[in-house]
Amino acid sequence: MDKRVCLAIQTVADAPSLRKIHGLPADLSDFEVAEYALQRLRANGEKGVLPPYLQRIEQIALVCCGATELRLTLLSEARAGGEREVLRQLADLIPQEAEVFCWGTLDPAILRCRALHHELASPKLAGADVRVTWQDLQALAMGCPHEVELDRYGQVLGMDTSPWLASLESTVRPLGNLSCARKAVLSMHALLRYELAAGQIEPVDYTHALSLALGLAQ
Structure with missing residues (x-):
């Protein structure tokens, strides 16, 4: 299994808090x-976005690029029976040694806050385990911090016509996780594009990765 994974989350306000x-x-x-x-x-002149510790995780999408397919795993608070169980499942899915890529810094911050909230002893979520690193894919791809919507950036790069996204319509839309899954898949596409530009993978490997079929983990 590839130790590079792309992760996206969907949140709602933590109303009880x-x-x-x-x-x-x-x-x-x-x-x-x-x-x-x-x-x-x-009213206080701040952006209309709740801080990480006041957001609750509703859905998580995780993408791994293997040798034969792109594997998408979807986690839902509703199906898992609560946010705590979703975080437990995520910790089990992340490889023991992994690079986790997220578009921006907000998703990792929310995951860490929610692990603290639920008193979860999960170094893979909290970031204390040196074998699991969290990478800001947006900063890597652009070279400097910008607040750019991944959907919009994907359109600029032509990633919105990817066969991966087309297959999401039939496999994921019925499950209601399309937005979150789309962000995770776009993140993997952006990661591959970055690795090609940075000379970390060869053009033939990049082309092969893009040719992989998208599979949904059951």
Whole structure:
């Protein structure tokens, strides 16, 4: 199994924590709680994005590039029975020695915050195990930190016409994880493009990787 993996997450507001912080009544819906918190951020001149420790993981998509196929694994809080179990499953899926690539720094920060939240002893999630490193793919690909949507960057590079993305429509859309899965697959495509540009892989290896079929782990 390839030790390079690309990971993407989908989050929602951590409504219970926001209720505690802002002293909000229990009868407010989760949506109303999230809107209140975002309005407070904007009123203070901050971006309308909740900090990592106030986001809850709803879905995770993990992509590994093997010798014969591109393997996509989807984890869902709803199917797993809670966020804690999703994080446990993810820790089991990440190889003992791995480079985990995420588009930007937010996803790893959220994963670490949620591991702390659930009191999980998982060095592979918390980043303490030197055998597992977390890489900011956006910074690697662009050479300097930028806030660029991966979907938009993928269109610029022509990755939106990839057969991998076409196969997601039939295999993943019925499961409801299309957005998260799409980001993980685009990340793997961007990683391969970066490795080619950096001279880390040969053109023939790059072409071979792009020719691999996308398989969905059961």
